[in-house]
Amino acid sequence: MKATKSGNLLLIGFMGVGKSTLAKELAKELKTICLDTDKIIENMENKKIKNIFNIKGEEYFRELEQEVAIWLEKNVKNSIISTGGGFIAVGNLKKIGKIIYLKSSFDGIIKRIENHPKSKEKLAKRPLLQDKKKAKELFKKRGDVYKKLADITINVEKYKNRKEITKEIIKLINIC
Ligand code: S3P
Numbered sequence: 001m002k003a004t005k006s007g008n009l010l011l012i013g014f015m016g017v018g019k020s021t022l023a024k025e026l027a028k029e030l031k032t033i034c035l036d037t038d039k040i041i042e043n044m045e046n047k048k049i050k051n052i053f054n055i056k057g058e059e060y061f062r063e064l065e066q067e068v069a070i071w072l073e074k075n076v077k078n079s080i081i082s083t084g085g086g087f088i089a090v091g092n093l094k095k096i097g098k099i100i101y102l103k104s105s106f107d108g109i110i111k112r113i114e115n116h117p118k119s120k121e122k123l124a125k126r127p128l129l130q131d132k133k134k135a136k137e138l139f140k141k142r143g144d145v146y147k148k149l150a151d152i153t154i155n156v157e158k159y160k161n162r163k164e165i166t167k168e169i170i171k172l173i174n175i176c
Helices: 019-030 037-045 049-056 058-077 107-114 119-124 130-150 161-176
Strands: 010-011 035-038 078-084 096-102 150-157
Touching: 010 019, 019 035, 019 161, 035 037, 035 049, 037 049, 037 058, 037 078, 049 058, 096 130, 096 161, 107 119, 107 130, 150 161
Parallel strands: 010 078, 010 096, 035 078, 096 150
Antiparallel strands: none
């Protein structure tokens, strides 16, 4: 992999696009570790994301994301980092690592969740995906933001499976 300052790869994209799954696969292939911003926040608060939203509210959750972003920038190197769909609002995103945007259509994302064996669980844990109409508006609003922040954009719907997406990402990070 071409060296960036931190050596980190940061996966961004809408809820349910497959960031965590791909981060694990990439970490395995690149023989490094993967971190997940939502998991870090759940550990910090000792609560599930859904409960943080319910009890403390979204604004509080966004503050935690910013805290995590600063911690990642200062302390994490040569890792794969999977982010929550709204993590792109943190002020120092570009300083954390090379940014890979996993792009998909809204329908593709919904289909991916619905086809998952644990689809109910996948949906229930995401407060901002409960109302499909609102989620689609959020999707439209964020599309350009993801694109502008990305060093590499991968249209995940073009590939057969996650192995192929992983292969493509590894190819691209070596040339970008
Ligand atoms: C959010 C995405 C979620 C999680 C939280 C908010 C968002 O992560 O961080 O529910 O604002 O898009 P995933 O992208 O892993 O679903």
